[in-house]
Amino acid sequence: MGKRYEIPLGAQHISLLEPLHFKFTTENEKIIDTVANVYYVHRGIEQACCSKFKFRQVSFVVGRVCGLCSISHTTAYSQVAEKLVKIEIPRRAKYLRMLVIELDRIHSHLLCLSHVAENSGFEALFMKTMQYREFSMELLEAICGNRIQYDFSIVGGVARDLKPQVGMQILERLKIFKLQLDELVDIYQNNWTLSLKNKGAGAITKEDAMRLNVVGPFARAAGLAMDVRNETEDLLPWKEVGFEMITDTAGDVHARNMVRLRELYVSMRMIENIINGLPESAIITETKAFPDGEAVIRLEAPRGELFYYAKGNKTQILERLKIKAPTFSNVSAMVEAFKGNEYGSVPAIIASYDPCLSCTSR
Amino acid sequence: MNRIETSIDNIKTDIRKFYNPVLHHFMVVNAVDFGNTIEVQWFFCDYAPPCAITVFCTQIQPEIEIPSIVDIVASAWVAEAELVDLMNIRIENTAKGFVLEPDFESGPLRKKK
Numbered sequence: 001m002g003k004r005y006e007i008p009l010g011a012q013h014i015s016l017l018e019p020l021h022f023k024f025t026t027e028n029e030k031i032i033d034t035v036a037n038v039y040y041v042h043r044g045i046e047q048a049c050c051s052k053f054k055f056r057q058v059s060f061v062v063g064r065v066c067g068l069c070s071i072s073h074t075t076a077y078s079q080v081a082e083k084l085v086k087i088e089i090p091r092r093a094k095y096l097r098m099l100v101i102e103l104d105r106i107h108s109h110l111l112c113l114s115h116v117a118e119n120s121g122f123e124a125l126f127m128k129t130m131q132y133r134e135f136s137m138e139l140l141e142a143i144c145g146n147r148i149q150y151d152f153s154i155v156g157g158v159a160r161d162l163k164p165q166v167g168m169q170i171l172e173r174l175k176i177f178k179l180q181l182d183e184l185v186d187i188y189q190n191n192w193t194l195s196l197k198n199k200g201a202g203a204i205t206k207e208d209a210m211r212l213n214v215v216g217p218f219a220r221a222a223g224l225a226m227d228v229r230n231e232t233e234d235l236l237p238w239k240e241v242g243f244e245m246i247t248d249t250a251g252d253v254h255a256r257n258m259v260r261l262r263e264l265y266v267s268m269r270m271i272e273n274i275i276n277g278l279p280e281s282a283i284i285t286e287t288k289a290f291p292d293g294e295a296v297i298r299l300e301a302p303r304g305e306l307f308y309y310a311k312g313n314k315t316q317i318l319e320r321l322k323i324k325a326p327t328f329s330n331v332s333a334m335v336e337a338f339k340g341n342e343y344g345s346v347p348a349i350i351a352s353y354d355p356c357l358s359c360t361s362r
Numbered sequence: 363m364n365r366i367e368t369s370i371d372n373i374k375t376d377i378r379k380f381y382n383p384v385l386h387h388f389m390v391v392n393a394v395d396f397g398n399t400i401e402v403q404w405f406f407c408d409y410a411p412p413c414a415i416t417v418f419c420t421q422i423q424p425e426i427e428i429p430s431i432v433d434i435v436a437s438a439w440v441a442e443a444e445l446v447d448l449m450n451i452r453i454e455n456t457a458k459g460f461v462l463e464p465d466f467e468s469g470p471l472r473k474k475k
Contacts, residue, residue, distance in 0.1 A: 213388045
């Protein structure tokens with residue numbers, strides 16, 4: 001038996017983007033145990049949504065739960081509120097929500113990939129990935145008016161329509177991005193140093209993914225074919241615009257990279273189909289009803305299943321709002337997947353989890 | 363949403379009978395404060411489409427300790443630890459302090475009396 005060391009990492013650390021803390025117990029550089037603390041930024045958003053804001057204002061509040069997947073939160077909340085007031089939104093609004101969600105997925109996945117590259121010691125690839133990501137931020141600004149925190153989905157539909165020239169601009173930029181993505185896939189897949197660092201690192205099996213209820217690309221990279229877009233057709237017609245499930249089997253950092261990259265091709269295809277088949281209709285359904293009863297919604301955010309529970313009481317203020325973010329579901333597996341790995345692989349493994357503690361702690 | 367009303371005495375037995383990690387995905391434990399009672403809800407979802415959601419519900423008095431389901435669903439400890447801090451309820455083998463700092467107001471999601 002080698003000498004054991006306890007090594008703290010975080011809550012602020014050069015390789016961490018998020019305020020989380022791990023305590024690793026290592027033996028001969030191998031991690032044998034991990035303790036995690038993920039709650040440094042509790043902001044009381046659920047309580048604020050049920051006491052300080054009217055239910056129509058809440059979609060703007062939950063947009064602040066996370067900067068990266070703001071559209072997922074505002075859409076999930078809007079959907080759960082629409083269930084409570086019993087309205088169906090126009091078909092064009094559904095398509096526009098899917099458009100922004102998929103563009104958001106592109107920028108979120110590229111951000112994650114860039115940080116895996118950076119934490120693996122590949123600074124040039126980090127910069128190249130971030131450079132290629134820029135187009136998605138510009139397009140989101142063109143559609144929503146903001147690069148992050150879009151306030152695009154509102155109760156009843158969406159806040160803005162898509163201008164035809166912006167639609168054309170998106171299609172043109174996607175053609176350029178397709179070539180850039182091919183280049184990125186080649187590097188992430190075939191670069192010898194990156195593969196050496198990432199293959200086998202932070203792996204979990206499909207059985208562990210099921211046992212620990214893992215969600216998102218983390219689960220799909222381990223072979224667990226779980227994607228809310230494959231399941232819920234009633235609220236947003238994902239399959240109609242070309243959704244396809246992407247999975248891998250290795251369950252390691254490399255597999256997570258490849259799942260995210262291949263999902264970008266699916267997102268691009270869906271965006272093209274959305275713009276080419278955008279229905280003509282209004283973008284909002286008006287109602288004067290107050291929320292009543294209880295409802296739940298699941299939505300596939302870039303990091304996985306986002307869950308919203310809401311309970312109304314026929315007043316403007318909700319009785320209860322519960323938000324379960326994807327990273328929340330992945331905390332147990334994050335702790336498990338470190339075991340048996342070299343301590344030097346920790347930064348790349350953490351980045352490959354794509355953790356969002358802002359969402360988790362809310 | 364398939365809602366199953368149960369009791370605090372039967373909750374573990376009911377979840378143990380229902381939950382199969384190959385078929386079901388555990389989502390979260392939630393609680394709603396009704397003033398004198400609290401409704402605790404355990405949410406599960408099928409993996410296979412149409413992915414029906416099943417929720418086990420039970421009404422408890424705030425001072426009652428509820429059983430942990432960690433021996434059935436290994437990943438449930440995070441949701442249980444959050445509930446203990448945010449709703450100020452007692453869950454078997456779950457200490458306070460995972461979500462909130464010790465000097466923070468306990469149970470911020472509880473109704474103010």
